[in-house]
Amino acid sequence: MSDHEKSSNVVWHNATVTRERRETMNEHRGGLFWFTGLSGAGKSTLAHSVEESLHQQGYRTFVLDGDNVRHGLCADLSFSDDDRKENIRRVGHMSMLYVEAGIIVLTAFISPFRADRDNVRKIAGSDFHEIYCKASLETCEDRDVKGLYKRARAGEIPDFTGISSPYEEPEYADLTVDTESHLGDCRQEVFDYITKSTRNSDH
Numbered sequence: 001m002s003d004h005e006k007s008s009n010v011v012w013h014n015a016t017v018t019r020e021r022r023e024t025m026n027e028h029r030g031g032l033f034w035f036t037g038l039s040g041a042g043k044s045t046l047a048h049s050v051e052e053s054l055h056q057q058g059y060r061t062f063v064l065d066g067d068n069v070r071h072g073l074c075a076d077l078s079f080s081d082d083d084r085k086e087n088i089r090r091v092g093h094m095s096m097l098y099v100e101a102g103i104i105v106l107t108a109f110i111s112p113f114r115a116d117r118d119n120v121r122k123i124a125g126s127d128f129h130e131i132y133c134k135a136s137l138e139t140c141e142d143r144d145v146k147g148l149y150k151r152a153r154a155g156e157i158p159d160f161t162g163i164s165s166p167y168e169e170p171e172y173a174d175l176t177v178d179t180e181s182h183l184g185d186c187r188q189e190v191f192d193y194i195t196k197s198t199r200n201s202d203h
């Protein structure tokens with residue numbers, strides 16, 4: 001039992017509608033596509049844009065976005081190292097429930113710590129695909145989509161990734177996209193990768 005498992009006498013109930021049956025019905029496999037990168041690197045933009053293309057072609061998808069999750073499920077968590085770790089742990093498990101439901105999950109979390117991303121890889125196994133949205137700190141800071149870099153530089157936001165908290169680049173990303181280039185090119189690259197990875201014939 002891990003630190004997080006405090007409930008005993010809990011027995012897993014197996015579904016008769018299995019993941020495989022759902023995937024056969026969907027005509028594609030589920031999978032977890034984990035976008036990581038600095039704030040402003042383009043995780044949300046890219047994840048939603050790829051989801052739009054997938055949806056238009058009949059794929060079952062869902063985007064889990066950091067900001068949205070932190071409004072509800074993880075509203076009790078701060079940006080301290082421990083709470084970031086717990087945030088990613090919860091999202092990892094939640095994502096796998098979606099994957100069991102046959103869904104292609106695209107997640108948009110900075111997830112700055114390699115160890116936390118590796119934990120999700122452990123939870124998800126071969127369903128996990130790490131997609132590194134690579135853009136320099138300078139570019140992200142220039143974009144400053146939400147005005148957060150300016151506030152972080154002014155010392156108004158503690159533990160801000162890239163400024164006062166580290167970002168650990170993936171060492172073995174399954175896919176690295178240069179999000180300083182055209183959004184359309186990035187979308188196509190990620191779309192191709194996801195459709196290839198979720199083909200039912202790979203069963």
Ligand SMILES: Nc1ncnc2c1ncn2[C@@H]1O[C@H](COP(=O)(O)OP(=O)(O)O)[C@@H](O)[C@H]1O
Nearest residue numbers: 039040041042043044045145179181182183186
């Ligand atoms: N190739 C690209 N991929 C993704 N976003 C891009 C790209 N080029 C420019 N952008 C812009 O960068 C910004 C990224 O913001 P956002 O998606 O909110 O980042 P994040 O979710 O990583 O914090 C958007 O304004 C987007 O239009």
Ligand SMILES: [Mg+2]
Nearest residue numbers: 043044045108
């Ligand atoms: Mg975002």
